[in-house]
Amino acid sequence: MNHISSDIIIIGGGAAGLLAGIAAATYGAEVTIIEKMRVPGKKMLITGKGRCNITNAGELQDIIKNIPGNGRFLNSALRQFSNDDIVCLLECNGLETKVERGNRVFPVSDKAKDVVDTLVKIYTDYGGKLLTDCKVTEIVVKDGVATGVKTTNGFFAADKIILAAGGASYPGTGSDGGGAKLAAKVGHTIVPLKPSLVPLVSDYAYIDDLQGLSLRNVRATLYGDGKKLTDDFGEMLFTHFGVSGPIILSLSNMAAEALHKGMEVELAIDLKPALSEEKLDARIQRDFATYSRKQLVNGMKDLLPQRLIPVVCDMAYLDEEKFINQISREERKRLVDTLKRFVVPITGTRPIAEAIVTAGGVSVKEINPKTMESKLIKGLYFAGEVMDVDGYTGGFNLQAAFSSGYAAGVAASS
Numbered sequence: 001m002n003h004i005s006s007d008i009i010i011i012g013g014g015a016a017g018l019l020a021g022i023a024a025a026t027y028g029a030e031v032t033i034i035e036k037m038r039v040p041g042k043k044m045l046i047t048g049k050g051r052c053n054i055t056n057a058g059e060l061q062d063i064i065k066n067i068p069g070n071g072r073f074l075n076s077a078l079r080q081f082s083n084d085d086i087v088c089l090l091e092c093n094g095l096e097t098k099v100e101r102g103n104r105v106f107p108v109s110d111k112a113k114d115v116v117d118t119l120v121k122i123y124t125d126y127g128g129k130l131l132t133d134c135k136v137t138e139i140v141v142k143d144g145v146a147t148g149v150k151t152t153n154g155f156f157a158a159d160k161i162i163l164a165a166g167g168a169s170y171p172g173t174g175s176d177g178g179g180a181k182l183a184a185k186v187g188h189t190i191v192p193l194k195p196s197l198v199p200l201v202s203d204y205a206y207i208d209d210l211q212g213l214s215l216r217n218v219r220a221t222l223y224g225d226g227k228k229l230t231d232d233f234g235e236m237l238f239t240h241f242g243v244s245g246p247i248i249l250s251l252s253n254m255a256a257e258a259l260h261k262g263m264e265v266e267l268a269i270d271l272k273p274a275l276s277e278e279k280l281d282a283r284i285q286r287d288f289a290t291y292s293r294k295q296l297v298n299g300m301k302d303l304l305p306q307r308l309i310p311v312v313c314d315m316a317y318l319d320e321e322k323f324i325n326q327i328s329r330e331e332r333k334r335l336v337d338t339l340k341r342f343v344v345p346i347t348g349t350r351p352i353a354e355a356i357v358t359a360g361g362v363s364v365k366e367i368n369p370k371t372m373e374s375k376l377i378k379g380l381y382f383a384g385e386v387m388d389v390d391g392y393t394g395g396f397n398l399q400a401a402f403s404s405g406y407a408a409g410v411a412a413s414s
Helices: 015-026 044-050 060-065 071-080 083-092 112-125 178-185 246-260 277-290 308-315 329-340 396-413
Strands: 002-011 031-035 097-100 104-107 129-132 136-142 145-151 154-163 190-195 214-224 227-238 242-244 265-270 342-346 358-362 380-382
Touching: 002 015, 002 145, 002 396, 015 031, 015 112, 015 154, 015 396, 031 154, 044 112, 060 071, 071 396, 083 097, 083 104, 083 112, 083 396, 104 112, 112 129, 136 154, 136 178, 154 178, 154 396, 178 190, 178 358, 190 246, 214 246, 227 246, 242 246, 242 342, 246 265, 277 329, 308 329, 308 342, 380 396
Parallel strands: 002 031, 002 154, 031 129, 154 380
Antiparallel strands: 097 104, 136 145, 145 154, 190 358, 214 227, 214 265, 227 242, 265 342
């Protein structure tokens, strides 16, 4: 059995673990990252559709606002290592970045692998050690102090341990909930893990007809037992099981919570959010004047994607084969109402394994927000998604991982 010792051992070589390693190694600590997969940063490789949405270029307050799961807990960490700092770190080491729609920051190369490779190179250039294909099975604690880790390769002694083992989404990348189990074993409270950014399931009768249809510039409002919970504007997609896409993912945490409470959950989609009901009615009347001699299904092609027309007609109780010049004012009003409130019932979320981010994890009440050190065990620190912190899509979750990793690395090395 191996008996190796380091000043600091980091469990997990993802975004949080690599930044913790870079910060600690920069401060002169002897650091070993233990990663159970064969390569580090595996989950980063699939973010941003393989392009890696590194961070978001918004203001600090915007970033906190977009981390609804305990974003304020990260206030101090985000100030220590900001979105500008991660961009500067990468650019100073030869990786150019660019800002896209929604302030999303990507590598110019559009390759997530370049981001991971750059971070690994910075870490190893500072003398950091990386041990892959090695699983931590236990954090060893003596008299309330972390002293090392048991692994599949033997015991590793350390003065400080940083747990950065990720959440429970995309288990194929290594984030399979194991980090939370390690923390629970040493007495930490775990807020139950649930999917956060995850597609939603619907038993809606028209799902099969709409599968694969993408909608842009729509507003989706989430209701629980008839009460508005939240809304978002942007792009969404109908799938074989329900709905997905950026705005659906950002509403999904609240949807999961409402479903868990047994609420009846509905999604109301405003297909024409830029137009008031009066303006939409005027627009429809103009279209109807142009296509007055056509059937309804052929007279709405300027208004909606072709596949959506029969579904909208059905939901508005309109005969799609009726000629437009026979449509009554009352029927037109039903059409406007349906376009402004296209309702899709939500019956569940996809499994946690399909979630982009996990909500839940180690309770932040038991973590010092300045240093990321455990309030229960001396010398044990936390970073990234293993904590009960989760944000929307747009680079916010990676920034949370980078900032908390950096804060933990600095504190552990001082």
